[in-house]
Amino acid sequence: MPITAHEIETLLRDGFPDAQITVQGDDGAHFAAEIIDPSFKGKNRVQQQRAVYAALKGKMDGSNGDLHALALTTKAPE
Amino acid sequence: MTAETQIKDTVTANDVVLFMKGTKAMPQCGFSSRVAGVLNFMGVEFADVNVLADEALRQGIKDYSDWPTVPQLYVKGEFVGGCDIITEMTLSGELDTLFTENGVTFDQAAADKIREANG
Numbered sequence: 001m002p003i004t005a006h007e008i009e010t011l012l013r014d015g016f017p018d019a020q021i022t023v024q025g026d027d028g029a030h031f032a033a034e035i036i037d038p039s040f041k042g043k044n045r046v047q048q049q050r051a052v053y054a055a056l057k058g059k060m061d062g063s064n065g066d067l068h069a070l071a072l073t074t075k076a077p078e
Numbered sequence: 079m080t081a082e083t084q085i086k087d088t089v090t091a092n093d094v095v096l097f098m099k100g101t102k103a104m105p106q107c108g109f110s111s112r113v114a115g116v117l118n119f120m121g122v123e124f125a126d127v128n129v130l131a132d133e134a135l136r137q138g139i140k141d142y143s144d145w146p147t148v149p150q151l152y153v154k155g156e157f158v159g160g161c162d163i164i165t166e167m168t169l170s171g172e173l174d175t176l177f178t179e180n181g182v183t184f185d186q187a188a189a190d191k192i193r194e195a196n197g
Contacts, residue, residue, distance in 0.1 A: 045163045046145075053146050060146040069109065072162045 002028030003059065003067050009033075015055025020077070032071040041076040048074035081138025089152040093182055094124035097139045098149040102126040109161035110149045116168050119192060121185035122177065154180045169196055 100106030
């Protein structure tokens, strides 16, 4: 089942209620997401992106994952 | 040998390792291609491991780093990041610093050129 940008945004919104979130992509396979969240403060990029992957609840996982390509940009608010 | 042992041995025996889809000569995914391309362009000597050639490794590398995607870059046994992180670190110069700190040889002029072209 192809996933939509809207579904990705909903998952991210659940995981990061206070974040500024932008999701782009409409081909069902390739997406780009930017998440700016206060909880990222003091975390390195690996930690930030692990938290994002956790919010996506396995959608990225395995050869059968719904989501093949998600370019991530994560940062704490200025 | 378990996938975990195999991964540990590989990242211990090689200063720079890229777990990727395809090989550095023939990447089979745009994200893998981008990271391999940066390393090739910067003249970094690295070991490439094709996860598509081994299903146990493909899952094993995700468990090893607790990171669900490939490519994955390791320097001196430490997981550095995936495609987005490596791209950001390349453009910010952090990758140069990481290589320098770990005694990894790379072409400084080539690294500067990447930043010039993407500045």
